[in-house]
Amino acid sequence: MNDTASTLDRVVREIADEMRQRTDRGEVATYIPELARVDPGAFGLVVVDASGYVAAAGDCDTPFSIQSISKVFTLTLALGKVGDKLWERVGREPSGSPFNSIVQLERERGIPRNPFINAGAIAVTDCILSGHQPREALGEILRFMQFLADDDSITIDNAVAASEQRHGYRNSALANYMKSFGVLDNPVEFTLGVYFHHCAIAMSCRQLAMAGRFLAQFGANPSTGLAVVQRERARRINALMLTCGHYDGSGEFAYRVGLPGKSGVGGGIIANAPGKASIAVWAPGLDASGNSRLGQIALEALSKRLGWSIFGA
Ligand code: GLU
Numbered sequence: 001m002n003d004t005a006s007t008l009d010r011v012v013r014e015i016a017d018e019m020r021q022r023t024d025r026g027e028v029a030t031y032i033p034e035l036a037r038v039d040p041g042a043f044g045l046v047v048v049d050a051s052g053y054v055a056a057a058g059d060c061d062t063p064f065s066i067q068s069i070s071k072v073f074t075l076t077l078a079l080g081k082v083g084d085k086l087w088e089r090v091g092r093e094p095s096g097s098p099f100n101s102i103v104q105l106e107r108e109r110g111i112p113r114n115p116f117i118n119a120g121a122i123a124v125t126d127c128i129l130s131g132h133q134p135r136e137a138l139g140e141i142l143r144f145m146q147f148l149a150d151d152d153s154i155t156i157d158n159a160v161a162a163s164e165q166r167h168g169y170r171n172s173a174l175a176n177y178m179k180s181f182g183v184l185d186n187p188v189e190f191t192l193g194v195y196f197h198h199c200a201i202a203m204s205c206r207q208l209a210m211a212g213r214f215l216a217q218f219g220a221n222p223s224t225g226l227a228v229v230q231r232e233r234a235r236r237i238n239a240l241m242l243t244c245g246h247y248d249g250s251g252e253f254a255y256r257v258g259l260p261g262k263s264g265v266g267g268g269i270i271a272n273a274p275g276k277a278s279i280a281v282w283a284p285g286l287d288a289s290g291n292s293r294l295g296q297i298a299l300e301a302l303s304k305r306l307g308w309s310i311f312g313a
Contacts, residue, residue, distance in 0.1 A: 008055040008277075008306075012045055015301050016057035019043045019283065019294050026285030026293030029265040034163035035065060038267070044205040044282040045298055048213055050275060052222055056206060063202035064282055065160050067264030068099065070141070070198045071121040072245075073211070076229060076237060077144055078115075078127045086127060089183050090120045092240060099247045099265075099290050100170045102177065110181025114244040116262065119174045125195040126184045134190045141198045148211040150223050154203055161200035168196060199264075208270050208280035215241075215260070216272035238274060242310075249289035249296075256300045258309025263291040271299055273308035 020043060030036040044059040078086050095113040097104055105112065105119055112120035129137040138156070146154050164171075175188045175195075184191055203211070214220060219227050219234035229237070241260035246253040253261055259279075261271035267284035269292055279302065283294035307313030 004049070005053045005055070008047060008049060008053065011302065011305050012047055012055040012057045015298050016043060016045050018301070019045075019298050020058070022294060022297075024293065025283065026287050028267070028284045029286055029290070032160065032164045032167060032265070034157075034160045035067075035266060038064065038284045040285050042267075042282065042284055043294060043298075045280075045302075046205040046209040047277050047279050047302070048209045048216075049277045050217065054206070054209070059282065060205045062282075063157075063204050063207075064268055064284070065157060065199070065264070065266035066201050066203050066208065066268055067199045067266040068116065068121065069208065069262050069264040069266075069268050069270055070145075070201055071116050071124070072215075072237065072241065072262045072270065073145060073148070074121065074124050074128060074141060074198060075115045075240070076233075077141065078124045079233060079237075080229065082127055086115075086124070089127070090115050090123050092244075094243050094250050096248050100174070102170070102174055105174065105177055110178045110183045112178070112183075114240065116240065116244045117247065118171055119178060122171065122175050122191060122195050123178060123183055125198065126186050126191040129186050129191055129194050134194050137194050138197050141194075142201065145201060145203070145211055148214065148221065148228065149203070149207040150210055151207050154201065154207055156197050157200045157202040160202075161197045164196045164199065165193070168192065171195070203268075205268070205280040205282050208268060209278050212270045212272055212278040212280065216274060216276065216278040218275070238272065246291045247289050249287065249291045253291070253296060257296065257303050258311045259299065259303055260310075261299065263295070265290050267292040267295060269295040269299060273303070273306075274310065276308060
């Protein structure tokens with residue numbers, strides 16, 4: 001093990017130990033009943049550096065519900081499918097609103113502010129679904145995750161998907177509202193079905209950190225050496241993660257952590273230090289904006305101790 005690897009190992013272990021001792025863990029999401037069953041004491045952290053070295057600590061191999069983290073990957077797929085035409089139906093501005101807010105949609109005639117709030121992600125899912133049956137679209141999303149993580153064992157937690165489907169009144173409202181403006185092409189129930197299921201993909205921190213490598217590596221998949229997306233697209237997805245990846249907590253995340261990142265209400269966050277590392281953290285307790293409380297604290301510590309903020313050490 002070289003010096004950089006041992007420093008990385010030490011920092012990751014230290015942070016996991018510090019997080020284990022904290023009591024201010026936030027609240028586990030309960031609006032999807034199945035998510036409320038998760039252990040609030042769980043914590044995992046994985047960093048994959050540019051050489052492929054993996055530093056891991058805590059519950060790093062426990063699969064959890066990735067929820068909105070999936071939106072980074074569906075955005076990547078949709079851009080691959082329709083390119084910049086996607087921006088005709090989704091914006092690229094931070095919303096400053098909660099993840100499931102409906103107010104902005106009325107003012108902006110059914111065009112969601114960005115691809116990472118629920119409405120935006122539903123519009124992106126609709127784009128992936130066009131020309132396919134829901135099952136095929138979902139298969140494409142799942143295979144993409146498996147390919148990026150280099151792990152065919154990744155699956156969808158059908159109990160979480162069913163639980164969200166049963167309680168998804170707000171997301172149904174968002175989808176129906178967009179449909180009334182012609183922003184969705186497919187039947188609302190098909191689009192929502194695919195959306196709920198891709199949010200219910202279960203992955204561990206290790207699998208997520210692996211899947212995020214292409215964003216840290218300027219679009220390339222280090223396993224194959226081939227481009228997942230062009231360099232310019234990776235840069236742009238990272239820009240959206242930085243500005244919109246944490247809902248109405250995005251400014252605070254950029255201020256404290258200084259890295260592109262995307263959170264999910266399952267308590268996971270993926271982030272990356274461009275050119276340096278892909279990171280995944282999981283701690284199920286959330287803050288008021290629906291972002292993992294300890295996950296953000298851990299990433300702030302990591303970025304600070306390793307001098308990784310994109311704005312300078
Ligand atoms: N599936 C969740 C929802 O649509 C995702 C929310 C999130 O992770 O922030 O409500």
